[in-house]
Amino acid sequence: MSLVIVVTGFVINPESRQNGKINLSTDMSIREIAPQLGVTGKALARELNLPLDAPKAKPLAELSITDDQLSHVVGHLRSHVDATEKYYTFFALVLVGFVYLNMLGRPDVSDIKQKTSWYPRFPYVVVLLFSVAVAGFYLGKSPNPMEGAVKVFKSVVGLYPDPLAKVIAFIFFLGLAVIGNKMVCGWACPFGALQELIYSIPGLRKLKRCKLPFVLTNTIRAILFVLMFLLLFGFVGERKGFVIYHYINPFNLFNLHFETIGIVMTVIGAVVGSFFVYRPFCQIICPFGLISWVFERLSITRMRINRDVCTKCGACMRACPSDAAKDRVYGKKFPADCFSCARCLKVCPTDAIRYGSIFKK
Numbered sequence: 025m026s027l028v029i030v031v032t033g034f035v036i037n038p039e040s041r042q043n044g045k046i047n048l049s050t051d052m053s054i055r056e057i058a059p060q061l062g063v064t065g066k067a068l069a070r071e072l073n074l075p076l077d078a079p080k081a082k083p084l085a086e087l088s089i090t091d092d093q094l095s096h097v098v099g100h101l102r103s104h105v106d107a108t109e110k111y112y113t114f115f116a117l118v119l120v121g122f123v124y125l126n127m128l129g130r131p132d133v134s135d136i137k138q139k140t141s142w143y144p145r146f147p148y149v150v151v152l153l154f155s156v157a158v159a160g161f162y163l164g165k166s167p168n169p170m171e172g173a174v175k176v177f178k179s180v181v182g183l184y185p186d187p188l189a190k191v192i193a194f195i196f197f198l199g200l201a202v203i204g205n206k207m208v209c210g211w212a213c214p215f216g217a218l219q220e221l222i223y224s225i226p227g228l229r230k231l232k233r234c235k236l237p238f239v240l241t242n243t244i245r246a247i248l249f250v251l252m253f254l255l256l257f258g259f260v261g262e263r264k265g266f267v268i269y270h271y272i273n274p275f276n277l278f279n280l281h282f283e284t285i286g287i288v289m290t291v292i293g294a295v296v297g298s299f300f301v302y303r304p305f306c307q308i309i310c311p312f313g314l315i316s317w318v319f320e321r322l323s324i325t326r327m328r329i330n331r332d333v334c335t336k337c338g339a340c341m342r343a344c345p346s347d348a349a350k351d352r353v354y355g356k357k358f359p360a361d362c363f364s365c366a367r368c369l370k371v372c373p374t375d376a377i378r379y380g381s382i383f384k385k
Contacts, residue, residue, distance in 0.1 A: 048098060050084040050091055057084075057094075059185075061101045067183035070265040071097040076182070096283070103279045104171070107163040111196060114159065114212045118200045120151055121211035125204065125366060125379045126325055136375045143366040149224070152217040160214030165275040169213050169312040172197040174269050177256055181265055201316040205326035209306060209316060210363035215274050215294070216306050220365070222298035223345065233300050238347050238360035241307040245314045252311065274305055302345035307361065317361050325381050327362055327369070329353060334376035340368035 048057050058068040058080075065080040072078075072089055079087070084094060129143040165171075176194045179187035200208035209216050251260075251268055258264030271286035274294055282288045290305070297304035306313045320326070329352060340349040349368045351359030369377055 048094060050089050050094055053081050053083055054078065055080040061098065062105060062185070063101055064182055064185050066181070066265065068097070070183065071101060075263060076265050099281070100283060103164065103276070103281050104166050106167045110159060110163045110167055113163065114200060114208060117151055117155055117159070117212035118203060118207050121207050121364065122204050122325065124148070125364060129366060129379070130369065139370065139375070143370045148366065149221070151211055152221050155212055155214045155217035156221065159212065160218070160278040165278045167193055168215070168275050169197045169208055170269065170273070170275060170310050173312040173315055174252070174267065177253065178267060181256055183265060197312065198316065198319060202319055202322050203324055205320055205323040205362050205364050206316050207364050209313060210365055214278060216303060216363070219294060219298040219303045219305060222295065223302050228299055231299060235345070235347055236301060236307065238351070242314070242317070244308050245310070248309060249311050249314050269311060272309065303363065306363070307346070313361065320362065323382070325379065327352065328378050328380055330376045330378070333374050335374055337373060339371045339373060340377060343367040343371045
């Protein structure tokens, strides 16, 4: 079924990744160029380091914009064009994860004596590799959950001509996070998958690893989000429309487009950090990670603990790469992000942990 969904996306949108050549020059105005790039005049002005209220009818040459500057901005904006079939791919990957965690990973007739065969890692690794290769490098950076969250706010400021489309895209990603606990982050997001794969390399498990305090990582993530909001809407800074995540967007890796030193450092930091810390970018920076954490409370399927059976032996806490299992075992009001990786489901000696619907007893 998931393969059919992916193929359908490619059949329906065979040319969505093919950015045809367009002829643009500094003899043209913002008003003439912006529609061809799928952005508003304000967005183009912002990318050109001009005020949002810069003259839109004047040729760019008269605004001191060079051909090299224009070429760079055009390349950047075109990298943000959504590969529509990628939405089908995200949905298909989440569907695989949903079926695996709720049905195939542990058959209903299986008992505790067979737990060594529960939730094998191989299917998960295959999905992660597919996400990196296809949803990442093949289809490019956009769309992705992080930009899906940020573009909603950018459209409110007037940086996109189609705010409704951005809202729908954001709801799509949020829906995939609610269907299964952060499943779009844990099973479909290509940069999340890359970090997961690095952390899971068998030969590196002997490295000394640490679990960062959730109160620290979530505070940093929240501060960045609030700062983005203040800068974007002009409450702080000289100019409205500044997007802080633009300078630390690791999804540029999938287009091999490293336009700022911040992006380079973020990619390197996340990749190297993943050897020692579980999903560092997701936990510390990602705005969608923060939003989906808030909406975890609405997740239809999630890790569930039978407290009548749980002995708090700590097996799930040791297997969990973050404090997600620990926080849930001890009933913390604001537990750490759970990425539905299934590590805890395999190790519980009393069969106290299940993955399933909140409506199922």
